Amino acid sequence: MSATVPVRSKSVALLGIGKTFGTVRVLRDLSLEVHPGEFLVLLGESGCGKTTALRIIAGLEAASEGRVQIGGEDVTERLPKDRDVAMVFQSYALYPHKTVAQNIAYPLTIRRMAHAAIDAQVKEVAQSVQLAHLLDRYPRQLSGGQRQRVALARAIVRRPSVFLMDEPLSNLDAKLRGHMRAELKHMQYELGITTIYVTHDQIEAMTLAHRVALMDKGVLQQLAPPAHIYSDPANLFVAGFIGSPPMNFLRGRLADGIFQAPGVRVTTSRSLDGAEVILGVRPEDCTLADPSRAQLQGRIYSIELIGDHTLVTLKAGEQEVVVKAPNIFSGEMGGSIGLCVNPERVYLFRAQSGERIRG
Amino acid sequence: MKRIPALFVPRRLNELAYGVKLVVYALLLLWTAIVLFPLYWLVITSFKLPIDVADGPNYLPFVDFTPSLHAWKYIFFDLGRDTLRPYVNSVVVSSVATVVAVLIGSMAAYGLARIEYRPSVGAVAMFVISTAAAASLMFWGGANWLLAIASGAAVFFILLRVLAKRFRRRLGNDDILFWVISQRILPPVVTAIPIYLMFKQLGLLDTRTALVITYATVNLPIVVWLMFDFFSAVPSELEESAQIDGASRFGIFFDIALPLVKPGLVATSLLVLILCWNEYLLALFLSTAEAQTMPLLVAAQNATRGPQWWYMSVLIVIMICPVIVLTVTLQRFITKGLLVGAIKG
Numbered sequence: 001m002s003a004t005v006p007v008r009s010k011s012v013a014l015l016g017i018g019k020t021f022g023t024v025r026v027l028r029d030l031s032l033e034v035h036p037g038e039f040l041v042l043l044g045e046s047g048c049g050k051t052t053a054l055r056i057i058a059g060l061e062a063a064s065e066g067r068v069q070i071g072g073e074d075v076t077e078r079l080p081k082d083r084d085v086a087m088v089f090q091s092y093a094l095y096p097h098k099t100v101a102q103n104i105a106y107p108l109t110i111r112r113m114a115h116a117a118i119d120a121q122v123k124e125v126a127q128s129v130q131l132a133h134l135l136d137r138y139p140r141q142l143s144g145g146q147r148q149r150v151a152l153a154r155a156i157v158r159r160p161s162v163f164l165m166d167e168p169l170s171n172l173d174a175k176l177r178g179h180m181r182a183e184l185k186h187m188q189y190e191l192g193i194t195t196i197y198v199t200h201d202q203i204e205a206m207t208l209a210h211r212v213a214l215m216d217k218g219v220l221q222q223l224a225p226p227a228h229i230y231s232d233p234a235n236l237f238v239a240g241f242i243g244s245p246p247m248n249f250l251r252g253r254l255a256d257g258i259f260q261a262p263g264v265r266v267t268t269s270r271s272l273d274g275a276e277v278i279l280g281v282r283p284e285d286c287t288l289a290d291p292s293r294a295q296l297q298g299r300i301y302s303i304e305l306i307g308d309h310t311l312v313t314l315k316a317g318e319q320e321v322v323v324k325a326p327n328i329f330s331g332e333m334g335g336s337i338g339l340c341v342n343p344e345r346v347y348l349f350r351a352q353s354g355e356r357i358r359g
Numbered sequence: 360m361k362r363i364p365a366l367f368v369p370r371r372l373n374e375l376a377y378g379v380k381l382v383v384y385a386l387l388l389l390w391t392a393i394v395l396f397p398l399y400w401l402v403i404t405s406f407k408l409p410i411d412v413a414d415g416p417n418y419l420p421f422v423d424f425t426p427s428l429h430a431w432k433y434i435f436f437d438l439g440r441d442t443l444r445p446y447v448n449s450v451v452v453s454s455v456a457t458v459v460a461v462l463i464g465s466m467a468a469y470g471l472a473r474i475e476y477r478p479s480v481g482a483v484a485m486f487v488i489s490t491a492a493a494a495s496l497m498f499w500g501g502a503n504w505l506l507a508i509a510s511g512a513a514v515f516f517i518l519l520r521v522l523a524k525r526f527r528r529r530l531g532n533d534d535i536l537f538w539v540i541s542q543r544i545l546p547p548v549v550t551a552i553p554i555y556l557m558f559k560q561l562g563l564l565d566t567r568t569a570l571v572i573t574y575a576t577v578n579l580p581i582v583v584w585l586m587f588d589f590f591s592a593v594p595s596e597l598e599e600s601a602q603i604d605g606a607s608r609f610g611i612f613f614d615i616a617l618p619l620v621k622p623g624l625v626a627t628s629l630l631v632l633i634l635c636w637n638e639y640l641l642a643l644f645l646s647t648a649e650a651q652t653m654p655l656l657v658a659a660q661n662a663t664r665g666p667q668w669w670y671m672s673v674l675i676v677i678m679i680c681p682v683i684v685l686t687v688t689l690q691r692f693i694t695k696g697l698l699v700g701a702i703k704g
Contacts, residue, residue, distance in 0.1 A: 058599075058603055059603075060599050060602070060603070079602075080599075080602045080603045081602060081603065081604070081605040081606070081607075085603065086603065086604075087599075087600065087603045089596050089599070089600060091594065091596050093594070093596040093597050093599070093600035095597060095600075095601075095615060096619065097618045097619060106601070106604050106606075107604040107605055110604055110605040110606050110610065111605055154604070158604075
């Protein structure tokens, strides 16, 4: 696994993909392009169609409409084995009656490669994922993390032009998941193989991806680099999905560029008079202040010390706002308090459509 | 993966109270005696003289009667080749029929478990109509059978092209599976005569071939039905993974699916083998001398002089031996937990 391996990774393009199961539409006009060598994460809640999209790329599922291209070639009608992709399943899908070595070798055995060459490649790949000492074991004798690595090794050994990964880390415990995440990122960097990765975990998406494709109800919401998707969300859904704790949303009206709601008055640079809007501000972009000098007045609803910071929930009128405060916060529950927001970091959305209102 | 709920939580016998344990053991002992007694009776009868059998129940050798090898001598030496031939017939017919039934049946079951079939009712109806037309052409029209089949096929394809699209209703895999098992609804007695006539027409009466074909066919539904469940239990992700790894449908079947259902395969084979081995009725119709199987030989001991229990017992003893040996040897393959490690961490 060195940089001398010829990189033959390919681009992947989805053109107007739609998919219906019976009467249920799971994908709607999905179009996106993945560049060669890119790490793209399909992010979304379960049922948003991200796994279906991956399965359509793999060829395990036929699209109801639209085309799939890999490396510029139309592969819509091709069988999975003729698409030169490798897939890591959420459940790993190891062959339980084969040893680790046989599992890893399977894609090569199928292609009737010479035994010596298979042995050499299996050893090399096993070495790179630290499985060399486990080659004679059976999957049932391995731990979750080891099974995970066998599944990865089986995908790598073939040097495919595209990796497809369906929540590969979700069956691991939290600690191991963090470790494997870093390994995965490094591996992708070294191999330089185009990777499409499905997850519902925004941390995984933010840390791994070159670009994140956020999906909801079968529709692509935004396709952008992680930093971008965090700082410049396209709509209410994206703004609410990314970030932990999530962005605060306040309902109100816009008049003379001023957002107004009970107990809230925020000056914005947008002029959209009388419109019903939703103001979004992240907990980390708010600071607590004296009520008299603040844009928002309310009472402290709860205080949660997390460790390096404190989460303070305020109630302004009927609406709740969560603020990330320093861990030495000294307020008391029920006390009155004010809030200042950074006007640069305030987002406005149309209340009806959830569409972003840009300045 | 679906988890199969345990019907009851197994408890160790030595966790039970002393009194309960005593009752449990007593019941188990009683049941063992009930199960084993016929076998015991069979074995001692094979060593009895006709007089000891006629004399009323004699239970203990050397006490109630003096064991004799006369029946064994008769079966092995006096009958000799006439015992060996049916024995070889039974072995060949049962094993070949089992292999054929299990191979074809497994493939059918795999197809039904993994591929969605949607035959239209119209197409099925048209197939039935054309087959009936071909048959009547042959029987009443006196047509050559090749001509009949050819015209039947032609009628079928024309009807299919012209009319099949008008039928909306389609059948699914469940219907096919039910149709397969429905082949066993008719009692064998009812089908025996048509089968007899068919093989008479083909000139295959009293051959092993006829028995192999018949046994494989009548046991196919059982194989399909049992193996369908075993194949359905294999996680489809394993096969999808193999598909992406580059395996063909047949490759997946032989490389992935079949090894994973080995316990089911062994159990099913054993069941089919025993059914073939013990089959009497169809063998009675299809064989007279050359292809005679063991059950017929056993029944033949019920001669004009009345049932000859001693000969019958010897034959039954040598008939059940291979089945017992096979069951004991194959039992270790019928294990659970083969899928452990396939999916989930």
